[in-house]
Amino acid sequence: MPKRVPIRMHGVIRDRPASQVPPEFWTDVTNAQVRDGGMLTSPGSVERIVDPGDRVHFLINTRGASSWWVYCTDTGIYQTDGASGPTNIATTLTPANFSLTGAPWKASECSGGLLHNIPYILCGDNPPVYWPQTGNCVETTNWSTYGSASGQAGVLWTFWNHVFAGDVQGEETSVAWTDAVDPSSPAADWAASTTNEAGQVYLSDTSGAIMQGLSIGRSCAIYKPHSTYLADYIGGNQVFAFRLLSRELGLLARHAVCDIGGRHVVLADDDIVMHDGREVVSIAAGSIRRELFSRISGDHLLESWAVFHRPQREVWICVPTDGNAVP
Secondary structure, three states: OOOOOOOOOOEEOOOOOHHHOOOOEEOOOOOEEEEOOEEEEOOOOOOOOOOOOOOOOEEEEEEOOOEEEEEEEOOEEEEEOOOOOOEEEEEOOEOOOOOOOOOOOOHHHEEEEEEOOEEEEEEOOOOOEEOOOOOOOEEOEOHHHHOOOOOOOOEEEEEOOEEEEEEEOOEEEEEEEOOOOEOOEOOOEOOOOOOOOOEEEEOOOOOOOOOEEEEEOOEEEEEOOOOEEEEEEEEOOOEEEEEEEEOOOOOOOOEOEEEOOOOEEEEOOOOEEEEOOOOEEEOOOHHHHHHHHHHEOHHHHHHOEEEEEHHHOEEEEEOOEOOOOOO
């Protein structure tokens, strides 16, 4: 007569054929996480903003009189504090040169950052704008210095007291930055003069377009697909000093890097690495790296992203796999 024997399950083994896995191990699991040596069911989600109805391409949180989420969709830029809104704060001709032409956008076409708690945003083929925590978005000043008022950059970020743009007007190795921004006057002026700190440089000793910039310690890491630079504020006529960090370390997708407190975790073109601006270390085991990069959807890999989940001290790296367009 068959006898039922209890089996104490120990964990999950997915990188071997199921027929080769001992019976006390699972061969597959979904919606579970490892915590303190044990498997837990993934927690549910908590709604922070009302369903926008469109895909969100870029999202940023800013705090002032309230805590607002500011985000880009194909119908404009919106803000909500979770209790009221969402309110459209940028749409066709508001501000004057903002247009929805080019939508639907991709996440790789929207970027930005916070400076003095003011969000600066680049959305599709539009000039950089900022939201002063009231009313509608406002254009940054003298963006036409780098072409037409409605011309775009490839990416926007903030560092020190400046707003930065990369891949400016199709010149893929170019980096431009504004004059130092006064917290009481967030307009951010792009026009360089002998009396301000705005400027431009070309990082042309390696190939590829500027993908992203992100503070790391007192420096700023500037990523291309296959190389990385560091920028340091030095003041004077030069304002910023730029130096090449690596000819091998690059960034696979515009939003696939995050800061974890003085170090960056980077989804590179064939690895996941961590660095502090000096030492670069691979943090993906061979089997994990092979499976990840064999399953990434090549046509949509630029939509990948990374985020630091601070409460659990985890980095989440999200990629489109198996032909899917969404991570």
